[in-house]
Structure formats: C-alpha cells, structure tokens
Amino acid sequence: MEYIEATRQVGARLADAADHTAAAGAVQLAIEAWKSLAGSDLAWDHFGLELLDIRARLYSDYDDVVVNAAAPVRDDAETRQALTALVEQLARYHERLAADDRDDLARRLSHDASAQQLRRAAAALA
Template structure:
C-alpha cells in the first residue's frame, strides 16, 4: 500500500471510536515519514522532535506496531496533507483520552500534553 493511502486509512479509523491500535499505527506512520523526509526541510526536524518525545512517553508499549506501507516517496503537498491530517486526528484521540475519567489524573494530563505536542508537530508542517 502506498504511504498516503495508508495514512488516509489510519485517519479514517481515528475518526471512529477511540482505537489504541489505530493511534499506535498513526504514530508509526508519522515517525516513518519523519525518518525518510527529515533533512529535506527543517519543518520535518521540528515535527520529529515533538513525535519522538511523545512516542517515548505514550507509545513505549506499542513499539511492535508496524504498518505495511511503502515509505513516502517525496516531500510534496499530498504527503504533507496526509501526515498533518493524520496527526491532527491523533491529537483529537489524545484529547478524548485526556477527559476520559477511566484514566488516572496523571495519565489524562499526559494525554493532554500529547495532544498539544501533536498540534505543534502538525503546525510545523503546515
């Protein structure tokens, strides 16, 4: 599957009910885009810094999640749109988790901080 198609598919899953696996897949795809496209524009470096911190804090249990998709080919408008859209939906996922009273306060605060980081990452590419 092409990268942009995979990002759109994961985005569709993130629009539905909260799905930890879809969130982990989105983080994986976003990190893959950063790994491939970093260096082409400093915006990708800013994007990556936010992602790496968030991945270490909230996704350490999901390191084995892999999405079968080709790497992004180039830094173009379609790729950036797919990545930023997916990351913005991932931020909404974390916002929902931040208000979910099933989580303890510290976890909710971590989700809230994660949502803010994801919004900064998306803005860096915008």
C-alpha cells in the same frame, strides 16, 4: 499499500473509536515520514522531535505495531497534507482520552500534553 492511503485508513480508524493500535500505527507512520523526508527542511526536525517524545512516553509498549505501507518518497503538498490530517486526528484522539474521567489525572494530563505536542508537530509541516 501507498503511504497516503495508509494515513487515510489509520486516520479513519482513529476517528471511529478508541483504538490504541491505530494510534500506535499513526505514530509509526509519522515517524517513518520523518525518517524518509527529513534533511531538507528544519520543519521535519521539529516534527520528528515531537513525535519521538510522544512515542517514548505513550507508545513504548506498542513497538511491534507496524503499518504495512511504503515510506513516502516526496516531500510534497499531498504528502504533507495527508500527514498533517493524520497527526491532527491523532491529536483529537488524545484530546478524547484526556477528557475521559475513567483515567487518573496524571494520565489525562499526559494525553492533553500529547495533543498539544501533536498540534505543534502538524503546524510545523503546514
């Protein structure tokens, strides 16, 4: 599957329901983009650091989740737009989790902080 199509499919799954596997897939796709495209623009470094922190804090139990998609090959407007949309959808997912009072306060605060980090990451690429 092409990278852009993968970001759209995973983003749609995130929008539909509380899907932890889709969220882990979104993180994996974002980190793959950072690995493939970093180097020419410092925005990618900022983006990558935010995503690595979120993965370590919230997705360490999901290391086996892999999205079967080719890595992005170009740092162009279409790739950045697709990735930014995916990261924004992931931020909304974490905002929903932060608002869910079934979780304890510490976990909800962690989700809220992650949503803010994801918004900063998306803004770095915009």
